[in-house]
Amino acid sequence: MPFPLLKKFLPASTRLSLRMLYWRVRGVVYAGNKVYCPLCETSFSTFLPFGVPERQQAMCPKCNTVERHRLLWLYLKHELHIETKPYKVLHMAPEPVLQDRLKQLPNLHYLSADLTAANAMQKVDLQQLPFSNASFDLILCSHVLGHVPDDLQAMRELSRVLTLKGLLLLQDHVYPNLAVTEEFPDSLTAQERYKLYGQPDRQRNYGQDFVERLEQQELQVKVVEYTPFTSEEECYKLGLAYRERLYLCSPKPRS
Numbered sequence: 743m744p745f746p747l748l749k750k751f752l753p754a755s756t757r758l759s760l761r762m763l764y765w766r767v768r769g770v771v772y773a774g775n776k777v778y779c780p781l782c783e784t785s786f787s788t789f790l791p792f793g794v795p796e797r798q799q800a801m802c803p804k805c806n807t808v809e810r811h812r813l814l815w816l817y818l819k820h821e822l823h824i825e826t827k828p829y830k831v832l833h834m835a836p837e838p839v840l841q842d843r844l845k846q847l848p849n850l851h852y853l854s855a856d857l858t859a860a861n862a863m864q865k866v867d868l869q870q871l872p873f874s875n876a877s878f879d880l881i882l883c884s885h886v887l888g889h890v891p892d893d894l895q896a897m898r899e900l901s902r903v904l905t906l907k908g909l910l911l912l913q914d915h916v917y918p919n920l921a922v923t924e925e926f927p928d929s930l931t932a933q934e935r936y937k938l939y940g941q942p943d944r945q946r947n948y949g950q951d952f953v954e955r956l957e958q959q960e961l962q963v964k965v966v967e968y969t970p971f972t973s974e975e976e977c978y979k980l981g982l983a984y985r986e987r988l989y990l991c992s993p994k995p996r997s
């Protein structure tokens with residue numbers, strides 16, 4: 743954590759503003775022309791290493807996003823035409839820079855929500871969403887379900903608040919060598935979860951049954967390995983080398 747001592751004394755919203763200021767300064771330090779972040783639309787000398795195990799060329803120095811965020815933005819922009827189409831959007835656990843981009847688009851009816859994130863517009867529990875049925879036609883939910891205690895209930899809620907022709911765009915870690923999703927023991931402390939799984943609130947690792955879990959909760963699923971740029975050079979420049987699947991979900995027809 744960049745500002746460990748400040749956590750004790752400053753509210754979360756102030757800490758987020760300070761983090762974003764730090765990122766902007768860092769972006770100036772790494773100014774250059776070797777790589778380009780499509781989210782903050784800035785060129786740099788390099789992307790920064792990130793992750794456990796550490797990946798090179800992963801994090802944007804200025805907006806702190808990683809490969810999956812840049813891929814998601816490119817999908818939204820080029821495949822869903824997010825900059826022109828009139829979507830009613832729910833953005834769960836909003837990534838700050840993506841939220842800033844989406845909020846500025848006059849064609850969207852945009853709402854962000856989360857249980858704890860300081861930048862979210864509304865505080866909600868994903869297991870019990872305070873929205874009517876069929877309220878949204880696009881929901882973004884990236885790397886959230888693995889942190890929710892009852893993810894199956896969360897999936898049912900996401901399906902419920904989607905319009906019948908709506909799209910739930912999911913991303914999450916799905917481990918290729920894990921046949922069945924591994925639930926972590928409830929008894930683990932936050933410190934133990936961090937030590938074992940790299941995140942203090944992680945509830946499970948998804949296995950190859952991830953799609954089946956979604957399908958059992960009233961969702962139809964299409965898995966897309968989105969590769970908008972085919973040359974290695976283009977992927978390197980945009981920091982897209984890390985392969986990330988998109989799970990495109992829509993509600994099963996309701997009776």
Ligand SMILES: [Zn+2]
Pocket residue numbers: 779780781782783784802803804805806807
């Ligand atoms: Zn960026």
